[in-house]
Amino acid sequence: MIRIAQQNDWVIFLIVGCIFLYVFMLLSLKRDSTVKEFLRQKFPDSVNNFLSWVIISVVFCVLFAAFISPFIPVVPEKVQAFSFFGFELTKFGFALATISGLTLVRSLFSYLFYAGTGSLKKWELFYFTASKFYFCASVGLMILCLINFYFTLNPFKAFGIYTSIFFLLFIFKLLFYFLHANNVLPAKWYYKFLYICTLQIVPLIVLWRVLFF
Known part of the structure; x- marks a missing residue:
């Protein structure tokens, strides 16, 4: 049997493109800030927070979709039935569309949640703080993508390890939101509980459910 080597050059292109986006963000939107300066920047001293948050969200969605796509068992037939100019969605395209759509919907409902609970003043502070978490998480995803696509790993063991890593990262994110000095969550405890349940879990x-069942 002739084994055709899998071409993963697209992963490198994605990572390089994401790095260029971050360089643009730091040099242009954050006024020549270094990574350390960006992570340590205080809210009153920050600029272009919304645009930076959008860029970080796009980078995270793209990298997360690339990372998780090899583990998706199959693209649903209903999704395959839709084509764009004769092109069907690959596993990466399916993952990217799902993650991007879910992120957009969650961001919209998060804004409505903050507005509905009388905490709208904290909304900009929230995405300013969250952007730092997702910036660090996306850098970690770059490394995981390289490991996942360019090193030979047992897929079942790797999936178990990656699932544990993301579970711990999710718990850390909740603690990050709860304990951060910026106090980004609504003040009342039941609003915090409602946010965690409905907009995180x-x-x-x-x-x-969508990607793996």
Whole structure:
């Protein structure tokens, strides 16, 4: 049997493109800030927070979709039935569309949640703080993508290890939101509980259900 080597050059192109986006963000939007300066930047001293948050969200969605795409068992037939100019969605395209759509919906409902609970003043502070977490997480995803696509690993063991890593990362994110000095969550405890359940846990369950079942 002739084994055709899998071409993973597209992963490198994605990572390089994401790095260029971050360089643009730091040099242009953040006024020649270094990574360390960006992560340590205080809210009153920050600029272009919304645009930076959008760029970081795009980079995270692209990298996460690339990373998780090899583990998706199959693209659903209903999704395959849709084509764009004769092109069908690959596993990466399916993952990217799902993650991007879910991220957009969650961001919209997060804004409505902050507005509905009288915490709209904290909304900009929230995505300013969250952008730092997702920036670090996306850098980690770059490394995981390289390991996942360019090193020979047992897929079942790797999936178990990656699932554990992302579970711990999810728990860390919740603690990061709860304990951060910026106090980004609504003040009342039941609003915090409602946010965690509806806008953190539920989207994760939906993502798992769509991609893997």
